[in-house]
Amino acid sequence: xxxxxxxxxxxxxxxxxxxxxxxxxxxxxxxxxxxxxxxxxxxxxxxxxxxxxxxxxxxxxxxxxxxxxxxxxxxxxxxxxxxxxxxxxxxxxxxxxxxxxxxxxxxxxxxxxxxxxxxxxxxxxxxxxxxxxxxxxxxxxxxxxxxxxxxxxxxxxxxxxxxxxxxxxxxxxxxxxxxxxxxxxxxxxxxxxxxxxxxxxxxxxxxxxxxxxxxxxxxxxxxxxxxxxxxxxxxxxxxxxxxxxxxxxxxxxxxxxxxxxxxxxxxxxxxxxxxxxxxxxxxxxxxxxxxxxxxxxxxxxxxxxxxxxxxxxxxxxxxxxxxxxxxxxxxxxxxxxxxxxxxxxxxxxxxxxxxxxxxxxxxxxxxxxxxxxxxxxxxxxxxxxxxxxxxxxxxxxxxxxxxxxxxxxxxxxxxxxxxxxxxxxxxxxxxxxxxxxxxxxxxxxxxxxxxxxxxxxxxxxxxxxxxxxxxxxxxxxxxxxxxxxxxxxxxxxxxxxxxxxxxxxxxxxxx
Numbered sequence: 001x002x003x004x005x006x007x008x009x010x011x012x013x014x015x016x017x018x019x020x021x022x023x024x025x026x027x028x029x030x031x032x033x034x035x036x037x038x039x040x041x042x043x044x045x046x047x048x049x050x051x052x053x054x055x056x057x058x059x060x061x062x063x064x065x066x067x068x069x070x071x072x073x074x075x076x077x078x079x080x081x082x083x084x085x086x087x088x089x090x091x092x093x094x095x096x097x098x099x100x101x102x103x104x105x106x107x108x109x110x111x112x113x114x115x116x117x118x119x120x121x122x123x124x125x126x127x128x129x130x131x132x133x134x135x136x137x138x139x140x141x142x143x144x145x146x147x148x149x150x151x152x153x154x155x156x157x158x159x160x161x162x163x164x165x166x167x168x169x170x171x172x173x174x175x176x177x178x179x180x181x182x183x184x185x186x187x188x189x190x191x192x193x194x195x196x197x198x199x200x201x202x203x204x205x206x207x208x209x210x211x212x213x214x215x216x217x218x219x220x221x222x223x224x225x226x227x228x229x230x231x232x233x234x235x236x237x238x239x240x241x242x243x244x245x246x247x248x249x250x251x252x253x254x255x256x257x258x259x260x261x262x263x264x265x266x267x268x269x270x271x272x273x274x275x276x277x278x279x280x281x282x283x284x285x286x287x288x289x290x291x292x293x294x295x296x297x298x299x300x301x302x303x304x305x306x307x308x309x310x311x312x313x314x315x316x317x318x319x320x321x322x323x324x325x326x327x328x329x330x331x332x333x334x335x336x337x338x339x340x341x342x343x344x345x346x347x348x349x350x351x352x353x354x355x356x357x358x359x360x361x362x363x364x365x366x367x368x369x370x371x372x373x374x375x376x377x378x379x380x381x382x383x384x385x386x387x388x389x390x391x392x393x394x395x396x397x398x399x400x401x402x403x404x405x406x407x408x409x410x411x412x413x414x415x416x417x418x419x420x421x422x423x424x425x426x427x428x429x430x431x432x433x434x435x436x437x438x439x440x441x442x443x444x445x446x447x448x449x450x451x452x453x454x455x456x457x458x459x460x461x462x463x464x465x466x467x468x469x470x471x472x473x474x475x476x477x478x479x480x481x482x483x484x485x486x487x488x489x490x491x492x493x494x495x496x497x498x499x500x501x502x503x504x505x506x507x508x509x510x511x
Contacts, residue, residue, distance in 0.1 A: 012127025056211035079156025082109035141210035154229025164245035264371030290394020325477035340440035342376035343425035416488035423495025430502035
């Protein structure tokens with residue numbers, strides 16, 4: 001909750017403040033609206049811009065499009081954690097053994113998520129009002145974002161009833177989010193497919209038009225869909241057995257002995273579906289960004305904006321090379337989140353008491369955790385190379401003159417930062433296991449937001465360089481900063497070694 005709240009508040013504040021600084025005059029904003037705001041590459045990230053000339057309209061576009069996706073993830077994770085994860089851990093069974101009915105337990109979980117959603121609303125509202133946007137419009141903008149949460153809480157609640165395990169529930173919910181995002185992207189980038197906007201909750205949030213001609217009547221769509229999903233999930237929850245799902249569990253399949261020769265191989269077997277999904281998603285996204293890299297070259301971007309973007313380290317994004325260097329900041333973020341996710345998966349193995357059984361065998365603690373960290377590093381390397389390869393393929397198909405070697409170097413350039421956060425996550429897991437997920441994801445989120453916002457907020461140079469993202473030479477526009485990369489690699493390895501030392505000496509900790 002702390003990580004999501006900081007993200008919503010800082011992002012809602014930084015965008016209108018940065019827009020005023022970069023485009024101080026009406027002429028600058030009209031030039032932006034004429035060229036840059038209509039760029040297909042940006043619609044992939046932010047959606048359709050209805051009024052990019054005004055500060056409030058720009059904020060609705062930049063903030064609404066991004067935070068709506070993050071809100072969907074928050075709703076899914078919150079519902080699955082409150083329902084399916086509690087069942088998998090055995091806590092729901094203990095609660096229902098007392099004087100608590102199933103309906104009460106379900107409604108209590110939904111009430112807790114509603115409280116968390118209210119905090120997110122307040123964080124976004126506070127960010128907008130602190131940036132000087134109108135109070136009423138800021139409140140409505142935050143409501144538009146939170147409308148997405150309602151729908152995907154329903155998706156997560158229903159997935160928790162259908163799926164026999166937490167992992168399957170998350171996979172089902174993630175698939176729904178991916179389809180929803182794809183529909184929104186198609187609707188926003190093709191006028192002929194604009195009708196698809198009505199098939200996705202992310203499109204409904206756009207249609208609410210905060211700051212640009214509000215349409216509060218369209219709130220009935222997410223409210224109706226969310227209520228229907230939550231009611232269906234509640235109906236199923238009252239009728240099925242605890243710790244089961246509507247979909248059958250594959251606990252009677254023939255045994256498969258592949259990848260069971262060592263703890264590390266077993267971890268690969270467990271995480272291979274997640275690794276394949278990450279590689280596929282990053283590869284597809286990288287290919288799309290390569291395809292649209294030429295569309296940015298003719299955008300009439302003001303010189304002041306170019307200077308602000310240059311502070312991030314990508315140089316000029318007027319060229320395909322500069323644009324690709326800029327978007328690789330987001331691939332570095334993605335690989336870092338993957339690395340943290342692998343440590344969180346190891347924590348779940350301990351919390352679910354699977355690790356106790358494994359360590360009862362002739363398996364050392366350092367060997368188990370070291371193998372998990374090695375697997376995370378190799379997975380991060382594979383995803384990084386996939387990003388470089390498919391970005392090159394997409395750009396090369398459009399005639400961009402850029403070498404495969406340079407794009408693979410850009411992919412490898414994602415690793416130093418990712419390994420720093422892998423070490424941070426491992427150290428948190430070894431010392432404060434119950435808080436390790438929040439620390440890991442929070443560190444990545446805060447560091448990334450500070451990289452994007454420090455220069456806009458006028459922070460001193462020594463303060464702006466505290467984030468690892470600030471020490472990356474964004475290839476291919478820049479040369480790889482070998483010294484900084486080696487320092488980050490050494491820091492990540494050292495933190496991992498210290499984590500192994502602490503992990504050997506602490507007791508296993510359950511949920």
